[in-house]
Amino acid sequence: MAKHVTPREKRRARIRRxxxxxxxxxRLTIYKSLKHMYAQLVDDTTGTTIVSIATNAKALRDEVKDDDKTAAAKRVGEALAKAAMAKGIEAVVFDRNxxxxxxxxEAVAAAAREAGLKF
Structure with a gap:
């Protein structure tokens, strides 16, 4: 019996191609669970993660504790852009996963753009 592939997994594969x-x-890739938001910058040529940030990471955990999920996502975008700029990265490719x-x-993407990332 074949493995069930969800529509999101199909879209994800089509985008990643x-x-x-x-x-x-x-590549700025996003993942969202029901409770948390994750974002990372990935260099696919070497297969390494350059910058990673999430709402449950120590750096943001206390800041987003009282925020709603969309406001927390905005903080993730801002923090990711700030960390990317510190590493000298100004332009990314957006992967909505x-x-x-x-x-x-959309909130993560907009906040990252406002903080200076170009995509």
Missing amino acids: KISGTAARP GFDYHGRV
Whole structure:
């Protein structure tokens, strides 16, 4: 019997076939669970994560404790952009990871753009 593939997994695979991150322009990938938001910059040529941030990481845990999920996602975008700028990264390729570009995913992207990342 074949493994069931969800529609999000199909979208994710279709997106990943088309985009790839490099050291100069890494891939900004998003993952959201029901409770937390995760974002990271990935260099696909070497397979390494350059910067990673999440709502449950020590750096943001206390800041987002009283925020709603969308406000917490904005803080993730701002923190990721700040960390990327500190490492000299100004441009990224956005990977929504099969999630709709709406709500928390859009909030992370908008906050990262406002903080200075180009994509």
